[in-house]
Amino acid sequence: MIIHYKCPNCGDDMAFDSVSGNLSCASCGRNDSIEEFSDDYIINTFSEDEAKEYECNNCGAAVITDADTSATSCSFCGAGVVLADRVSGSLAPDLVLPFQISKEQAMDAFKKWCKNGRLTPDGFMTADRIKNITGMYVPFWLYDLHSVAEVRAKATKVRSYTRGDYVYTETKYYDVERKIDLTFQKVPVDASKKMNDELMDKLEPYDFGKLKDFKTAYLAGYLAEKYNYDNKDLLPRVKSKVSSYINKYVSSTINGYSSVKYVDQNINTRERKAYYVLLPVWMVYYDFDKQEHTFAMNGVTGKVVGKPPLSKKKIAAWWGSIAAISFIGMKILSFAIGGELL
Structure with a gap:
């Protein structure tokens, strides 16, 4: 099933505009609220199963996708399309964080970032070799977690003092116990096997206060992927992700001692709720010195991550x-x- 959003004025394709937050028509300039856009102007084409080939409603050309794509564009006429059967049922996202940065703004932000690279080659800093920049919704799971940390440790307090001609050292020994409840809300983990996990982690933080209930219109004009891993698959990874924060917090509660040695440490982290969401990422492909370098940009904050040449x-x-x-x-x-x- 392919979805096209048609302009009620001129019949051209409409796409999500990150500046206004509306569906926008590039031909006549019409803007419509996504919440109020009439279903009468949504054109659907159905397919029996999750095929890799769809038909564009605009021009009739074949829209070829891989099995993970849920939004793309027709390579012949450029129309933005959403593959609705890949964002419905168990594949339907709970929430979406719409793009806040337009393609032009992303381009300017990336060029500015390149020019700040004091240790990068001069040719790279000119930022004039951008091969492509693509707006993509990446599938993530957001986890609400509850952790209970139980810790036992041996600690010492050491003090030295002088009495007469002698210097004395006094050591006191303590048994330390802690039981701490911690809650985490909306911890993100990317669910696409195509995306580099380290790169996606570095894009944080996102402003989750701007999350919207999912509507396919937000995907119009962008690429989107469906998840490859469900929330149960990624639970070990999110537990590992929060473990360092838990350890730091526990350590912060055991202070004032000369030494601390942990005897037993048990951390039990459980999932309270998981949300399937799509988060906005600009992927930037930069051609420099006969090599293609890939960078990612947070589609809300403009934060750029990646490894530039040195x-x-x-x-x-x-x-x-x-x-x-x-x-x-x-x-x-x-x-x-x-x-x-x-």
Whole structure:
């Protein structure tokens, strides 16, 4: 099933506009609220099963997708389409975080980010080799979690004091126990096998206060993927993700001691609720030095992540300047305490 959103004025295709938050027609400029858009102007084409080939309602051309795509565009006429059978039933997202940054704004933000790379080659900093920039809704699970941490530790307090001609060291030993309840809300984990987990993690944080109930209209004009892993598959990963925060919090409650040695530590984390959501990501493909570099941008905040190329000359110059400053500093210190400044 393919969905096209047709303009009631001129019949051209409409797409989600990140600036206005509405469905927008590029031909006549009409804007419609997604909440109020009439179903009369949604055109559907049905398929019997989840095929990899659909038919474009605009021009009749075949829309070829892989099995994970849920929104794309016709390669012939450019119409944005949503494959509705891939966002319905068990594949229907609970929520969507709409794009807040337009393609033009994303392009400008990426160029600005490139120019701030002090250790990147000069040719990269010009940001004039952007091969493609694609708006994509990436499938995530958001978890509400409840954790109970039970900890037992041995701790010491050590103090030294002088009495007469003798220096005494006093050591006191303590048994420390903690039982802590912690709750986490909307912890994100990407559910696409195509996306790099580390890259997706670095895009955080997202403003989840702007989440909307899912409607297919938000996907119009963008690419979208359906999830490959369900919430049960990713539960071990989200537990691992919050474990470092739990350990830090437990440690913050055991202070004032000279030493702490953990004897037993038991952390039990349970899922309270999981939401299937689509989060906005601009994927930027940059062609530099005969290689394609991939970067990701948070579609709400404009945060860019990825590994840019580094200039060996700039790195060498940077380390040289640090060494020179350190050398001068040592000479000044030597002179200040009675040495000679050579």
